[in-house]
Amino acid sequence: MASDGGARAAERLDFPSAHHKNGQLNPALVFPMKFAIFGDIHANLEALQAVLADSQAQGCANYVCLGDIVGYAANPVECLEIVRSMNCPVVRGNHDEGAASNSSLEELNPLAQRALLWTRDQLADEQRQWLRDLKLVRQVRDFTVVHATLDSPGSWGYVTNRFDAMASFSYQFTQVCFYGHTHVPRIFEKDDTVRGLRGDEVHLHRGVKYFINVGSVGQPRDGDWRSAYAVYDVQAQTVQVRRVEYDLPATQGKILEAGLPSLLAERLSLGK
Numbered sequence: 001m002a003s004d005g006g007a008r009a010a011e012r013l014d015f016p017s018a019h020h021k022n023g024q025l026n027p028a029l030v031f032p033m034k035f036a037i038f039g040d041i042h043a044n045l046e047a048l049q050a051v052l053a054d055s056q057a058q059g060c061a062n063y064v065c066l067g068d069i070v071g072y073a074a075n076p077v078e079c080l081e082i083v084r085s086m087n088c089p090v091v092r093g094n095h096d097e098g099a100a101s102n103s104s105l106e107e108l109n110p111l112a113q114r115a116l117l118w119t120r121d122q123l124a125d126e127q128r129q130w131l132r133d134l135k136l137v138r139q140v141r142d143f144t145v146v147h148a149t150l151d152s153p154g155s156w157g158y159v160t161n162r163f164d165a166m167a168s169f170s171y172q173f174t175q176v177c178f179y180g181h182t183h184v185p186r187i188f189e190k191d192d193t194v195r196g197l198r199g200d201e202v203h204l205h206r207g208v209k210y211f212i213n214v215g216s217v218g219q220p221r222d223g224d225w226r227s228a229y230a231v232y233d234v235q236a237q238t239v240q241v242r243r244v245e246y247d248l249p250a251t252q253g254k255i256l257e258a259g260l261p262s263l264l265a266e267r268l269s270l271g272k
């Protein structure tokens with residue numbers, strides 16, 4: 001059952017406050033200029049801590065979570081409590097839904113099923129309720145966030161190419177939307193046509209829409225094992241996907257220790 005491990009893990013992270021230690025206001029934090037957009041944490045505590053430390057070093061004062069906080073790795077309680085303690089907008093992912101429900105999970109692959117059945121046992125009823133209450137789509141300031149797709153957010157389809165992106169763009173009423181679910185960072189833009197962009201950074205242009213996959217904190221699948229998340233700099237009008245190293249052996253050790261499938265540990269080294 002739930003321990004207070006999550007609360008302790010959250011305490012160790014010193015979240016940015018608008019005040020310096022000497023009592024003076026820090027303007028970078030008073031005016032929210034940089035957002036850290038992160039998701040697909042999948043109970044990987046070391047990865048989450050590394051991403052949050054990096055985002056603080058980047059001067060991010062605002063956070064938005066794209067869901068799939070739990071599932072796959074061995075620290076669902078700790079990750080859930082950290083995200084909850086951040087009091088930031090969060091949308092629900094398919095693994096959050098699977099962990100929160102009592103459904104058969106037959107639509108998921110066997111590895112995901114085993115991990116979610118284990119995860120259900122770790123979470124308290126109240127934590128599962130918190131996951132159940134998360135919304136599928138949210139607007140944060142002038143941008144939108146969703147876990148999977150905007151055209152059918154509860155069906156958990158994957159946006160992997162420009163045709164999938166087109167379907168989401170037709171339901172996107174803000175200039176920028178951030179999403180996850182594929183665990184592969186990707187930037188799509190739409191003016192008279194929809195294109196996938198190369199690279200991990202984009203300067204936002206007026207009159208152009210962007211549908212941006214920020215990658216995965218806890219289980220990247222683009223062949224790079226390092227955690228991924230995005231920094232949205234509101235003033236500079238840029239979005240950058242960043243990669244962050246974390247204590248991979250520690251995460252893998254915990255997965256094996258918990259009796260979760262060893263493949264879940266192995267795939268983390270491969271970024272698959």
Ligand code: ZN
Pocket residue numbers: 040042068093095181182183
């Ligand atoms: Zn995921």
